[in-house]
Amino acid sequence: MINYVAYSANLDDKTMHEIYLWPFASSVAAGVGSVMCSYNRVNGTPACQNKRTLNELLKEELEFQGNVMSDWGATKTGIESVLGGLDIDMPGSDGLMGIALVPAVQKGTIPEARIDDMITRLLAPYYLLGQDQGYPTLDLDRDAIGDHYKINRQIGMAGIILLKNINNVLPFNVTTNYSFLVYGEAASRSKHGFGDSGFLQLGGALYQGGGSGYVESTYAVDPLTSLLSKARKSHLQIRYITNQLDINVINASFKSHGFTNAKCLVFISAFSSEGFDRLDLHAADNGDLLVSIVAAGCAQTIVIVNSVSQLNLEAWIDHPHVVGVVWSGLPGSEYGPALIDVLFGDYNPGGKLVFTLAKHESDYGTDISLTENSNYKEGVFLDYRHFDKYHITPRYHFGYGLSYTTFSFSQLNILKAEEGQHTASSQYRQRRTRSYVNIGISRFYEPVYEITFVITNVGKVYGSEVPQLYLGFPAEAEEPPKVLRGFERVYLAVGESKQVSLILTQKDISYWNVVNQRWAIARGTYTVWISTSANNADAKLQSSFDV
Structure with a gap:
């Protein structure tokens, strides 16, 4: 046994x-072949030898037929892990x-049948995915x-969120907006290129997160490079200062000839990764x-937030000169071109x-756990559910995001999804039908x-909206005031309408x-809301059904 101390997630x-x-x-129902156990403990027991989570919940209750493999080096015992449900030790x-x-x-401490089970579970995904039938050979070169740059750019654009747009300062018009700071x-x-994920937090645009999911990209285009390219093409004037600690130079820049009425783009970021956690919710480097x-x-200041997750924006969000806020998140290698397409x-x-x-970090109801025990006291009331329960007004709600166009909603109907009666229900069943559907x-x-x-789309330009289906339960269920149960991104031309169908499954109402x-x-x-965010004021349609 390897001695170690890992925090325990207690819930x-x-x-x-x-x-x-x-x-x-949901993954098991969709046919996932492998599940990974983590480094931490769950209710006091290491995750990779946790009989409750691996055997009783995953393999028995969910009837999972694939294998459980450890995270890299997460196995701490042999016999206990095998009996607890681990099938594959990585790296071994x-x-x-x-x-x-x-x-x-x-x-006889480990039944031979358990070894047979481990082998069966290891091989099952191999055949499930057809790796024995013309599967591509391994070629690292x-x-x-x-x-792929095309789809990378599309994904990058699609993920960008417009949070604030006073007097429609965005999008920029190159015929009237031609100077930018x-x-x-x-x-x-x-400062360190793309070669080492551990250095990503040391300045520069963020394209992706770090840790085990980090991919050494072949290239990445930063926003400044794309802005300069746009300036050349559209005859814009650009001045930039990337040393954000040089306050004197920054203050002097506002008086530059030809830039007194410039649009000012401020880029801030926050990075975290596996093994590199944040200790606060503020942007890096002041x-x-x-x-x-x-x-x-x-x-006319527009802030671009390039962050891995939540930030506290309160130090400046209400400043009258902050007229626009764009949340770029982690947009991938086409970050620059994607952002320019949105801004213009x-x-x-x-x-x-x-x-x-949130407006205050304490509003989240959770905090960083600095001890070996992380008690999930919030229960099912996390994120927007917590804000709803305690009537806390956040800065921006879950599911929120603006558009350059506007949308209207109408004709809400709730239908029982009887077999073969409705198209959306039939398609939903077909998508879930697999060779292992008998679980x-x-x-x-x-x-x-x-x-x-x-x-x-009742606005003036082509665009998309994300209708969100929230469900309110009877009191017996002891659920949050509302729970997200479905959504769909809908793209519409000016004046175009579309009927949207969202499904509630048996589990959704349980x-x-x-x-x-x-x-x-x-x-x-049960109350049904169709909304554009978790903000009750953004609910566009409402109805109900009785069970």
Whole structure:
């Protein structure tokens, strides 16, 4: 056994089922072949030898037929891990499994049937994915780049979120907006290129996160490079200062000839990674101060937030000169071109926040755990659910994002999704039909209600909206005031309308009954909202159904 101390994620049964087990259950129902156990403990027991999570929840309750593999070096015991549900030890060089298990099998400590089960589970995904039938050979030098820059650019644009746009300062018009001042190291290239993910936090534009998911990119285009290219093409004037600590130079720049009425673009960032956590929710390298300095000297300041996750924007968000805020997130290698397309109106932003941005860090109801025990006391009331429960007004709501156009909603209908009756329900069933569809949990993913409505682009430009389906439960379920149960991104030309159909499955309208240890459907009235964010004021349509 390897001695170690890892924090323990401590949570109750309802929270486990309704929040953290939920995506794993959906993955199992969709036919996932492998699940990874993590470094930490869960309710006191190491995740890779946790009988409760791996055997009882994953393999028994969810009837998972694939394998469980450890995160790299997360296995800390041999026998206990095998009996606890681990099938594959990665990287396998720790001497805990393999030949080391033979004595335990000979003594009967590990049943031979368990070894057979491990082997079966290891091979099952191989055949499920057809790797025995003409699967491509391994070639680490194969050029697979092709014209992927095109889809990279599309993805980058689609993810950009417009948070603030006073007096329609965006998009820029090159015939009237021709001088721009650019500030911040996050506008330009990283000091260390793309070769080492560990150095990404040391300045420059952020394209992706770090850690195990980091990919050494072949190239990446920063926003400043794209702005300069746009300036050449459209006859713009650009001045930039990437040293955001040089306050004197920044203040002097506002008086530059030809730039007294310039638009000022301020780039701030925040980075975190596996092994590199943030200890606060503020922009790196005094980014908040940079915004405040520029806003004090520039009447038309637009802030571009290049962050891995939530930031506290309160130091400057209400400044009257901060007229625009764009959340670029981590847009990938085509960051520069994607951002320029959004800023100059070649692409209409339609991204939405996947978290709430609070006014105060204490508003989230959670905090950094500096001890070995991380107690998930918030239960199922996290993010927007927490804000709803305690009637806390955030700066920007979950699901929020502006557009250069506007949309109207109408004709909300709630239909029972009987077999073969409705197109959306039938398509939903077809998408979920697989060779392994006989697993027991599949019944929970059967459509029970089909929600239809019409959305129309009533604005002046082509664009997209993301209708979000929120569900309110009867009191018996002890659920948050509303829970997101579906969404769809809809692209529409000017004047175009489209009927949208969203599905509620049996599981969507169920709650976990901790006493009876099963999913249950509460009797009473369920409320349906079609909204453009978690803000109640953004609800466009409302109806209900009784069970």
